[in-house]
Amino acid sequence: MLNSLDSVSRVQSCRPAYPTGALPDDQKFDILILACDDIGPGCAHQLADEAWNRGAKVLLLLGGREDENLDMVTAIPSNGFLMQDEVTEDSLGQALRRMISGEIPMPPALVNRLLSRARDASTNIRTECAKLTPREREALALLVEGLSNKQIARRMTISPHGVKRLVANVLAKLNCSNRTLAVAMAIKQGILEDA
Numbered sequence: 001m002l003n004s005l006d007s008v009s010r011v012q013s014c015r016p017a018y019p020t021g022a023l024p025d026d027q028k029f030d031i032l033i034l035a036c037d038d039i040g041p042g043c044a045h046q047l048a049d050e051a052w053n054r055g056a057k058v059l060l061l062l063g064g065r066e067d068e069n070l071d072m073v074t075a076i077p078s079n080g081f082l083m084q085d086e087v088t089e090d091s092l093g094q095a096l097r098r099m100i101s102g103e104i105p106m107p108p109a110l111v112n113r114l115l116s117r118a119r120d121a122s123t124n125i126r127t128e129c130a131k132l133t134p135r136e137r138e139a140l141a142l143l144v145e146g147l148s149n150k151q152i153a154r155r156m157t158i159s160p161h162g163v164k165r166l167v168a169n170v171l172a173k174l175n176c177s178n179r180t181l182a183v184a185m186a187i188k189q190g191i192l193e194d195a
Contacts, residue, residue, distance in 0.1 A: 002033075005093045007100075023050050031096065032056050035084060037063030041072045048077045057099050061087065062107070074114065080105040132173055132191075139166040141192050144183050 002011040012027060023032075032051040036044045048058045057079040073081070080099045082091060086107065095105040132140065135156070142152045149163045156163065167179065174191075176182040186192055 001087070001089050001092060004089055005096070007093065007096060023047060023054075029054075029056050031059060031099065033059045033061065035061040035063070036073055036076070037061075037084065041076065044073075045076045052077045059095060059099060059105075062110070074110070081107060081110055083107045083109070132170065136166055136170050136173070137192065139163065140170050140182065140186055143167065143170070143179055144186055144192065 002008050012029065029051075032047065034044050034047060039047070044060065048060070051058050058077060059080045059082065060073055060076060060078045061082055061084040062073055063084045080095050080103075082095050082105065098105045138156060139152060142155055147155065149160055149167065152167075153160045153163045156166075158166075171177070171179070171182055174182050174185050176185060
């Protein structure tokens with residue numbers, strides 16, 4: 001099928017070197033096409049990493065449509081995806097052209113799964129934000145204003161130690177490693193607009 005595409009000048013098949021699963025050093029290529037179901041996700045990940053390190057693009061052929069399979073392959077470095085049972089000369093040629101132009105071809109099942117995961121993550125963040133106490137929300141609002149712990153303590157009429165505890169709680173509930181990230185998340189997610 002690849003040999004019939006005008007955009008393909010040379011096709012070579014390779015078997016990874018076993019037991020390491022590495023690509024042969026003597027083979028040069030621009031695009032590596034991996035059938036995930038045939039080699040397994042662990043080997044696919046290793047081969048894709050190696051191809052990326054060589055500057056090649058990676059097209060993954062996906063077998064199953066189950067959510068766990070789609071979740072697994074999204075961790076593999078790649079420039080495009082095709083469902084293996086939907087590969088035709090036209091779909092393969094189109095995917096290769098899109099990859100070369102910098103796009104990421106992706107089957108609708110994978111797009112839906114990624115969008116669903118993104119929505120779930122956003123919902124989880126909002127749920128955690130809803131769990132902020134009124135005092136934690138007040139502390140977060142003062143963080144957004146750019147106040148220091150000492151200034152927040154004065155505004156809230158509590159001790160600096162109490163402010164440290166409130167800020168630590170806010171950071172933990174928002175899953176942020178520092179104040180700057182918490183402020184950015186509060187602004188981006190509109191956390192304080194509900195208050």
